[in-house]
Amino acid sequence: MYNTYMIRYGEIGLKGKNRPAFERRLMGNISRALGMGFARVQRVYGRILVESDADPARIIGKLSKVFGIVGISPALRLPLTEQAICDGALAVLKDAAARVQMAVGEPLTFKVEARRSNKQFPRTSPEINGLVGAYLLDNFPGLQVDVHTPRIKVRVEIREQNAFVYADDIPGVGGLPVGASGKALLLLSGGIDSPVAGWMAMKRGIEIEAVHFHSFPFTGEKSLEKVRDLCRILTGYTAQITLHVVHFTDIQKEIQRSCPEELRVTIMRRMMFRLAARIAEDAGALALVTGESVGQVASQTLESMRVINQVIDIPVLRPLVGMDKHEIISRAKVIGTYETSVLPYEDCCTLFLPKHPATRPRPDQVLEAEKALDVEDLLAGALERTVAENIKQ
Structure with a gap:
């Protein structure tokens, strides 16, 4: 009619x-x-x-x-x-x-x-x-x-x-048209939070590309396919998403071998941010987007965020910063990512997790611990093995 x-x-x-x-x-x-x-x-x-x-x-x-x-x-x-x-x-x-x-x-x-x-x-x-x-x-x-x-x-x-x-x-969903506010790079873990953060960034008109840190063979093909599926769900709200898959295993193994246990998560996140910033620069992205919410885990205290942010000079957008887990889960169910996010495949953030990670790391402590790493060599090796995939609706 x-x-x-x-x-x-x-x-x-x-x-x-x-x-x-x-x-x-x-x-x-x-x-x-x-x-x-x-x-x-x-x-x-x-x-x-x-x-x-x-x-x-x-x-x-x-x-x-x-x-x-x-x-x-x-x-x-x-x-x-x-x-x-x-x-x-x-x-x-x-x-x-x-x-x-x-x-x-x-x-x-x-x-x-x-x-x-x-x-x-x-x-x-x-x-x-x-x-x-x-x-x-x-x-x-x-x-x-x-x-x-x-x-x-x-x-x-x-x-x-x-x-x-x-x-x-x-x-409708409201917000601004995707692409009207520039481009950002989403750190996509495969959990509940980061897909929601990407969705909220897109709602503000931001075109997103995604980066996933893959720890093969500790995380297998099913874990990576889960991330691809999350990208496919998000492409229901945009035309396509470029997914950058970073080989992260060597970096994690070196951090485990050389760095104090309580600082491993902090140093791992700093390495992720360094890699993401370089990929963002090549992609023309003006900011990073993460699924962090203040106080949710050890790496998301203000002290941890400060230390992690110090290794990059690109803005970091945290759309979930004021939301609690219940609110994030509710939004994930509405946008259609929740059922995929809770599939039981580990991501690299859950591997090598110490029993008592530092919640208030000091910059001087972290800088001293990182002296045991050849940071530039590790970054270059990971970037050389990074693969970009074009995920469409």
């Missing part, structure tokens, strides 16, 4: 002179999400319109994962005539009424909300409300008006070329 999907966005509308650039980015992301050639994407003032003959459930499912969209409404695109608008409103009302759950004897209530951006149309918004409302009351038995809490809102938008009528408002 519906021939158009009306897309609403939120904070993009507040971007002033930069607004057209954000709108174009959003339109491009919509086209990629739906598949080039399968939809026509058009910009009108304050809205983006999508036309497609594909299955509506598929279209809505794809659009609901595009960052920047706050609402999706299947709509009828109609000629700018009063009769066409009234007939379209009746069709939309009947479709919405068929899906409303009501108790026996409960009246079906409605309200018409008109918006006239085309000032050449001969009727004002209040006049359209009255005209369409009267027509619906005359042609739909048992209908009642409720301007405060109606069961159905029939919305009419009068544009330059057409009128649009719709009732449903399906929520």
Whole structure:
């Protein structure tokens, strides 16, 4: 029945002179999400319109994962005539009424909300409300008006070329279009936290690439495939993700052999950050993204974060910093990564874990411990064996 999907966005509308650039980015992301050639994407003032003959459930499912969209409404695109608008409103009302759950004897209530951006149309918004409302009351038995809490809102938008009528408002994920805020590199472990952090970074318009530290043979192919699967899930919200797989075994073995047990986690994280910063530079990424939350584990105390951060000069974004584990798990379930994250395959962060890792490491202690390592040689060896994979939807 519906021939158009009306897309609403939120904070993009507040971007002033930069607004057209954000709108174009959003339109491009919509086209990629739906598949080039399968939809026509058009910009009108304050809205983006999508036309497609594909299955509506598929279209809505794809659009609901595009960052920047706050609402999706299947709509009828109609000629700018009063009769066409009234007939379209009746069709939309009947479709919405068929899906409303009501108790026996409960009246079906409605309200018409008109918006006239085309000032050449001969009727004002209040006049359209009255005209369409009267027509619906005359042609739909048992209908009642409720301007405060109606069961159905029939919305009419009068544009330059057409009128649009719709009732449903399906929520989107909001945020900013991916790519509008630059690129960052996500440290993706395979656990619960880091995929959520990547999702939240993308919600702020950040395009992400991912880096995973693989400790073969201590972590096997199933562990790596789990990380690939997490990337695939995240690509439901973006076009693709480049995954950099770093051979980390030699570094971990050398840390275990040469460094004090209580500082192994701290030194391991410092090596990860060094590697990630160099990969980010080559990839054109402007920041790192991690799944750290203050106080969650030994390496996530403020003292540990300070010491770990000292080895790089690139910003580190921690979207989960104020969330507790319950909140992170809840978000992981919503975005679809939780079931994959809890699969029982170890990652490198759980290997060689000391019984009592330092929670308040001092910079001088760590620098002294690292003297036992040939840091540059270890980094060069790991980078030489790093492989980049392109993960698509």
